[in-house]
Amino acid sequence: MKQNLKRLLPVSIVIGITIIVSFLLYDKVMDREKERCWQALGDSAKAISAEFQMKFQDNITTLGLAANAMVQEDKLKPEQIGSVHLDAFEENTIFSRIDVLYPDNTILYEDGRKDILREDVDFNDIAALGEHISHRLADVETGNESFYYYMPVEKDGEIKAILTGVIDTTDLADIFQFSLYDDHAAICLVDSADGNYVLDTWHPTLGNAYDMPDRTRLKGYENVDLTSEIKALKTGVIAFESNTNGKDSYMYYTPVGLFDWELLVIAQDDVVFSSLLYLKKLMIFAGIIELLLLVLYIIWNFYTVDQLAKSEKETKEQLKISNTLIQCVTALSSNKSIDISIQNLLEIITQYFNSDRTYIFEIDPAKDVLNNTYEYVKEGITPQIDNLQEVPVSELPNWMETFYKFQPYYISDLEQEKGYPSYDLLKPQEVNQLIAVPLGKKGQVIGFVGVDNPRQFYDDATLLSSIQFFLTNSLANKKQQALLQAMSYHDMLTYLYNRNKYIEVLDSYKGKIIEKVGAAYIDLNGLKQINDNQGHEAGDTFIRTAAKVLSGIFPENSYRIGGDEFVVMTADLEEADFQNKINRLQKEMQENQVSISIGSLWKESCSDLEEMMKEADHRMYEAKKAYYQKADRRTHSH
Missing domain, CATH: 3.30.70.270 (Reverse transcriptase/Diguanylate cyclase domain)
Incomplete structure (x- = not known):
């Protein structure tokens, strides 16, 4: 027993290192994915800010065109404004209407009505500020909370009138429709000067960000003064406990880049870090499987070492398979790139079998063909991957029949394939012996891993059968990553790039x-x-x-x-x-x-x-x- 434990000591060390490396890699992957989630949140906020800037600039340009038309056509008087057709300029803009202010403190509405300016508004005060946007006010005409974009109309160095684009806040939510995190995030615009909301999909009515009720802050965010941060137009994050459902929530704030407005993006923990939580579940599941396999491996090694006296050669072979399996599992989890990890795995398998070539074929069910997606060849052997694309499944009937039973396929001598299309396929490649094991997912064969001309262990598919789960899982993860990336790069309405x-x-x-x-x-x-x-x-x-x-x-x-x-x-x-x-x-x-x-x-x-x-x-x-x-x-x- 003591001798057996001594023999198992190196294996135990390898297992310990594997576990330590797995934990380190888990932390690295989690940290990197968390950074990516933060980056995605920041990038989304930048994209929204850019959209706001672009849209407002478009509308300011349109208002400028209207002002220019008044000057060029010399139609500055109230009775001449109708021929300028300000309503045509208002179309396709965010302005609910375009009014004209005159030096005598009168206002001409879009429908031709003329009235005296409200008491808190003075033409000279507005003219002194030049082109600018007001703070949020209740519109005299509609009673709705609105903003006014003022554009002086100058002629011969004198301000003759001021065009006023009225922005009704009740229309902004329809004008700016952002699908962020599948509509599971709230978006707010805040006027940093007074804290009034410009746009708010978080609350039922517009309020003031500086009057926002206190929420229980998460650890590390207790000292963030949101009011000061917004007033200073800074970028940052605060985290708090939701008053509605008690979930952890995050608010990302950043300047919009116009009118001293600040953008707030609010989403809950399970939304911002959805991919992180999904990846965490996968990693934990893979870790449990890996741990179970390692436990089974330890038990299995106790048994094989105990049988050493009966078959020394057999024991050495089993140990080699076991150690190679650990190398394979480590290779699959030691690199951020799944392609590189699989390529490293194929190299280990090639060395194990002392073979010419190790490869993976995947089934394309839509075309009913096999594609050679990965290949490793030893030095001096010609790669075949480019020649083995879209191979009809029907050309390997005896192979597939075996694979559907989830059994390995052996070729001890190429002559056994005579009369089948596989013979004509393998003969030019100088393949005389072969081992192939199916790759399965949810009871379905999705492909196979094969070894050409193995010079040792050629009648034992134990290693290939042991790693097929990890390979299948890696291929599935790659497809999931590709799908997530595609979703982040495509517009959900048109499926064009976004x-x-x-x-x-x-x-x-x-x-x-x-x-x-x-x-x-x-x-x-x-x-x-x-x-x-x-x-x-x-x-x-x-x-x-x-x-x-x-x-x-x-x-x-x-x-x-x-x-x-x-x-x-x-x-x-x-x-x-x-x-x-x-x-x-x-x-x-x-x-x-x-x-x-x-x-x-x-x-x-x-x-x-x-x-x-x-x-x-x-x-x-x-x-x-x-x-x-x-x-x-x-x-x-x-």
Whole structure:
């Protein structure tokens, strides 16, 4: 017994190291995933801020166009304003109406009514501040909480009037619709000057952030003064216990980048860290399985060592299998990249069998074919992975029959395969012997792992059978990671790439020269009227129709970066081909009754893709301006 324990000491050390390494890796993976969750929260907040900035800038530009029209057409007097058609400028903006203030402290409403300014408002005080936005006020006309964007109209160095874009807060929630964490997060905008909410999906009514009731803070966040942080327009996080359900919640705050407003994103622990919690469950489950396997392994080693006197050779072989199994399990969990981990595993298996090649085939059930997805070959052996793609399952009938019984398949001599398609497949590869073990998930065969020309242990598939669970789990994790990544990069309404992917692509090209680059910025015309007149479901159908046309012409180069805004970025595409696609896009959009404003350009060589996209954006706005002017003329003619 003492001798047996002594023999098991090295194994016990390996097991101990494996357990320690597993715990260390668990901590590393958890820390990294937690960082990724924080990064995702921050990136989402940045994307929302960018959307707010872009939308408000668009509307300020429209208000500027209206002011310019008044000056250019010399229609500054109250009785002349009607011919300027301010209501046309108000369309497709966030302004509920556009009023005009005059130096005599009178106000001209959009419907032509003229009145005296409210007592707390003075023309000269507003003019002295220049172009600016007010704090939240109750609108005299509607009684709704509103903001006023003031734009002085100057002529000959004198302020003749002030255009006032009225922003009704009750409309903002419909204008800015963000699907963050599948609508399980709240979004608030706060005016840092007075703490009043600009937009609030957290509470039923608009209130004041500085009057927010105290909540029990989580450890580490007790000393964060949210009021001071918002007033200073800082970025940070506070964590607290929800007064509603007692769950841990997080509030991420950051400046919006305009009007001294602060953005608040509020979500509960199980929302912000959903992927972390899911990964934690998987890791714990894998750890339990690993621990059970190690316990079984220890028990099994006691038995094999006890049988050493009967078969020394057999014991050595079993120990080799066991130690190799530990190496395999360690290899699969020792690298963040699943591809590298599997490749390391195949190398260990190749060395164990002293074989020419070890590989994995996966079944594509949609096509009923087998694809060689991983391969390791020893030095001097020709890789075959490129030649073994989309192999019909029907070409390996005897193999698959064995695999469906979850049994290993042996080829002791290639001649046994004569008369089957597998013979013609293996003969050119100079395969004379082979071991293959099925990979299964939930009772279904998803592929197999195989070894070509094993020179030792060629009649024992114990090792392959032992690792098949870990391999299957790793392949499943890879697919899950790919799915999660795809979801984070695709717009859920149109399935086009989203703003996250767009920003990542721009970042990836920074500092690089791109050849034959095409860029287009597209904005849908009339979405607001459809939403207002037909409902948001009709608006969503309108957006999906545009996206379908866009993806049909630019399938891998289309992005939805805003509610009704899309971009296209292409590389290595000739100018004539790019322009043909743009012409086709405009034609098919028209055929599908989708009106768009588009700005596009093509360059032989580009060193700043972001600047090129800005130019396309500028051209789109010119097209948008022309669209409004045409619509204005049409309205005027009627």
